Amino acid sequence: MTETFLPPPPDGTGGPRERAAANGVETARAEGAAPFVRTCVRAVATELPGGVWPAEAQPSPEPLLLPDAAVPVDALPRLLVSHGCWYPSVDPDGRHVAFVCDRTGVPQLWTGPLGGDDVHLLDADPHPVVEVSWSPDGQWIAYTTAPGGGEHTRVLCVRPDGTGRRILAGGEPGGSAHLGCWTHDGSALAVTVAGTPRGPAARDGRTALLTAPSHPPAAAGDPAAAAEPLPRTLSAYLVTPDGSAAPVLLASERDAASLRVCDVSRDGRLVLLRRGPRGRREALVVRTHDLRVTCEMPVADGDPWIGAFTPDARLLWLRSDHAREHAALYAVTLDRQGRRLSLSVAAERDDSGLELLALDRDGRSAVLSWNVRGVSELEVAAPTAPDNAGPSRAVPLPHEVVTKVAVTPDPDAPVVALSGSLRRPGVWWLPQGTALRTPWSSRDEDVAPGSHPPVRPxxxxxxxxxxxxxxxxxxxxxxxxxxxxxxxxxxxxxxxxxxxxxxxxxxxxxxxxxxxxxxxxxxxxxxxxxxxxxxxxxxxxxxxxxxxxxxxxxxxxxxxxxxxxxxxxxxxxxxxxxxxxxxxxxxxxxxxxxxxxxxxxxxxxxxxxxxxxxxxxxxxxxxxxxxxxxxxxxxxxxxxxxxxxxxxxxxxxxxxxxxxxxxxxxxxxxxxxxxxxxxxxxxxxxxxxxxxxxxxxxxxxxxxxxxxxxxx
The missing domain is CATH 3.40.50.1820 (Alpha/Beta hydrolase fold, catalytic domain)
Structure with a gap:
């Protein structure tokens, strides 16, 4: 038996960022950037239900180039036979998948073809990988890692061939960052960075502030500054993966429980945010030119990817339990300014909730995963109108639980991460309802080699x-x-x-x-x-x-x-x-x-x-x-x-x-x-x-x- 006690953590971690945004203004000027990336965005104070976007934001992230860390599979030590693969993200052609796999003993970033076993380890660092997202233009793979296995994560990106690896956010000591969505043209990635306006927060043994102070924070050098814990801030930015343009501020909130960018409209006018504490999550539609919240609506706990805009941004598909026991698919119609015009339920079930929602890149079909007393049921639907999800087709599953859905160019051929009582987590391709296990996922018979068979509960x-x-x-x-x-x-x-x-x-x-x-x-x-x-x-x-x-x-x-x-x-x-x-x-x-x-x-x-x-x-x-x-x-x-x-x-x-x-x-x-x-x-x-x-x-x-x- 191993027994040990740890000393209490030291007071304070890390220090202030060397570069802060000047007056909350971030402007990107690089040629070739998307129009909304070139737009000057100001951090303005905007009234919200229960809060305000503060004028000061967490300092914007700076890319940090890292040495390449891709490793050929044949150069790795003996791999685990019984391993797990999960969190798939598909390239624009629908032929290759980026995913998380622990076949080396730690969850890391891999890629592989849907129909072959020629897999590649893109980041051999020992920091566990948490989330993965392939850019819509196919040029980059973004992912989140947990250095040292801890809770302060960082966002990186790498080319599909393993080159160009860099930290996009969360690289400073004591900092943390979270992955958001890509813009639809793949030119920029949304990230959320956590910290205080004057650098990463240090816990001092007092209760963490849960609401913004009623008076302005003390100035640096004021004795009150040392006596008062600093408010924590979450700020969301658009960043270019190669660092060719300055970050663009999308939202910032003091004392926030969560803040994630789930979608950006194709014309860059609107952003879909998920915010709030567990049990009180909200979807917010924010105008990018002035950061004003134009629409808010309660959403369900669980998977953070709550929905997306249609191509013209006149409709928002949302997974929500608004005014109901179980989450359903909602259609929210919006005007040109992003204000809500109407709300209707497009798909629902009486005794089970919508757990996962994935829309194709044209916004014309959706894959819905329902939680039926702990077991997943999957269907492909074609949303055609705000009050009608259109015809749907049930997709049979070889195992009990879907943990992630990734769409492909073919709406009837999603890629899903599956777990079951008799298998390790794996990635499956479901073309026209045929369940095909990817060759690099563990076989069912390898779930527990050399021991008793698994038990179905x-x-x-x-x-x-x-x-x-x-x-x-x-x-x-x-x-x-x-x-x-x-x-x-x-x-x-x-x-x-x-x-x-x-x-x-x-x-x-x-x-x-x-x-x-x-x-x-x-x-x-x-x-x-x-x-x-x-x-x-x-x-x-x-x-x-x-x-x-x-x-x-x-x-x-x-x-x-x-x-x-x-x-x-x-x-x-x-x-x-x-x-x-x-x-x-x-x-x-x-x-x-x-x-x-x-x-x-x-x-x-x-x-x-x-x-x-x-x-x-x-x-x-x-x-x-x-x-x-x-x-x-x-x-x-x-x-x-x-x-x-x-x-x-x-x-x-x-x-x-x-x-x-x-x-x-x-x-x-x-x-x-x-x-x-x-x-x-x-x-x-x-x-x-x-x-x-x-x-x-x-x-x-x-x-x-x-x-x-x-x-x-």
Whole structure:
């Protein structure tokens, strides 16, 4: 067992950018740039629902040229046979795909043909790749990486042949950047950069500011400047991949939870933004010539790519749960200024939500992925009018869950990333409904080489003590008689708005191989069951979510084969919080718990987390000042004296979403009370574990721990 404690993070990271935008004005003058890239754009203060675009923006990004890092496949060390491929993006001809693959042990950027196995590794750096986007002109591939496995990401681009690699945004120390859309001609890429007006923000142990100050920030050199935490700013820019034109400011917001550019109209007049905290996402239409918001509308959580304009920008297709339980396809008609004229539902389902929306490059057809109680259903539709999505065709799928859709020039031949309970994540081509696995994705028979076969789960429908219907999936350990009581691990997902899906999870596979059943429930707050279910855990509803864990354990015992005397609980992120909470609210229910990257005290969490995450968390959990008493009641540390069972806490070294101190203080307090507790810290990992060696260590350590404590 590896045990370690990390020292608290130093005060402050990074320094101010050397070059700032002068008076918030950015002008691009390079010849050959798109017309709207050459336009001078000013950052003006514009009234918004609940806020204002501030006049000062985060300093614009500067491209940084990097050495080429493409590597021939035959020069790589032995590749993993059982690997995953995901997040595909197709070139303009529809023949090649850029994607993320972990066949070297870390998620990296690869390209390959749809019909061949001649794949290329375009960036051999060890920084995990998160998102990928091929430019519409085919000249560049943009992608996001997480240096050191942490949460501060950066945006890069590279030529399809592996040359010209450069950082476009997020390259400064302590900075962070996020990928937006390409302009339709491929001349510019939208990026969002995070920081303060005077450089990357430093956390000082005080609660992150959640609203803009009511007075102007103190000037540099003023003693008040050192005493007052700086507001965090998110700013969106258009940048040219080769640096031939100056960045163009599109939007900027203080104390923002999120800000992503999802589409730019073909004439450059309008921009579609997604903004706001979890549970209160908004779509905004912004005029580029004055940055004024002309239309706003609530949109669903989940996939950030919420929609797109038609070629004439008179219609906006949007995935939204506006005034409804489940997300649907909306048609928003716009006038020349981008103001909303009408709103109608173009495609909907009664009991399931639209999860993924991808429109072709002409805006005349769409691929819709619906979430039907955790399983995906795919269809190709032809939107023909605001109130009619036109004829649609169902596309059969070889596996249960679609995680990404990429359109090709042929509207009936999308490329999708698929996951399933019996396979690793892979990329499939679906021409005219025929499912073709790409040759560079793992074969189904290679999902778990040299071990027991994967297990297909069965759905379970627990009922909470207050009558609310819950959900989940039960995995039965292979070789065990159907009625024999089995040791069982409840695994709780993160979010809270994530959803348990029937996909192959190597952690579950490890536990099942030890003879342990796994029950993965969806407690209140999970997605996939409608807006009311997602919001059922807000405020004091969090106490009911903690009770849901106990009710799910009871259901696994009464309706399934779980042994009531051999139960364990584990979970990641919000699931890690629920593990800690369950152990102190229901101290005699489980024999042990494994919280992973979990919150143990909301006061210390709000003091240490990223400011934009604090903004979202305040809506979900409560405001750190106005709801201080509630957050204290909800914090597992407030009831630590009730802890009775051994705990193994796991955390990523560079996690700045839920800092490692949350696990450290829980383990320390448990030990002080004589309870067995250990802490596993994974090096070069953040909030999400991405490296094969780290994941292997985590799985084996957690399974060893649980197996030992559930032994008869």
């Amino acid at each position: 069965v759905p379970m429908r627990p009922v909470a003590r207050d009558g609310l219907d819950l959900g989940g999936w039960y995995y039965r350990a292979p070789g065990r008689p159907p009625t024999e009581p089995a040791p069982c691990v409840l695994h709780l997902h993160g979010g809270p708005e994530e959803q348990e899906r029937p996909v192959f999870d190597p952690l579950y596979h490890e536990l099942l191989g030890r003879g342990l059943d796994v029950f993965a429930p969806d407690v209140r707050g999970s997605s996939g069951y409608g807006r009311s279910f997602v919001d059922a855990d807000l405020g004091r509803g969090r106490f009911a979510a903690i009770d849901d864990v106990a009710d799910c354990a009871s259901h696994a015992v009464l309706e399934g084969p779980a042994d009531p005397h051999r139960l364990a609980v584990m979970g990641h992120s919000y699931g890690g919080y629920l593990v800690m909470a369950s152990l102190v609210w229901h101290p005699y229910l489980f024999r042990t718990g494994v919280p992973v990257c979990g919150i143990s005290d909301f006061t210390t969490f709000f003091a240490g987390t990223e400011p934009w995450l604090a903004r979202s968390a305040a809506y979900k959990y409560g405001h750190p000042e106005r709801d201080r008493e509630l957050l204290h009641e909800l914090s597992p540390m407030s009831r630590i004296d009730a802890l009775r069972v051994p705990v193994l806490a796991v955390h990523g070294e560079h996690d700045s979403n839920v800092p490692p101190g949350e696990s450290e203080q829980f383990v320390r307090a448990a030990r002080e009370r004589g309870v067995e507790a250990q802490l596993l810290v994974l090096r070069d990992e953040g909030h999400d574990f991405r490296r094969a060696d780290s994941l292997r260590t985590f799985r084996r350590t957690a399974a060893d721990w649980i197996q030992r404590h559930l032994a008869d």
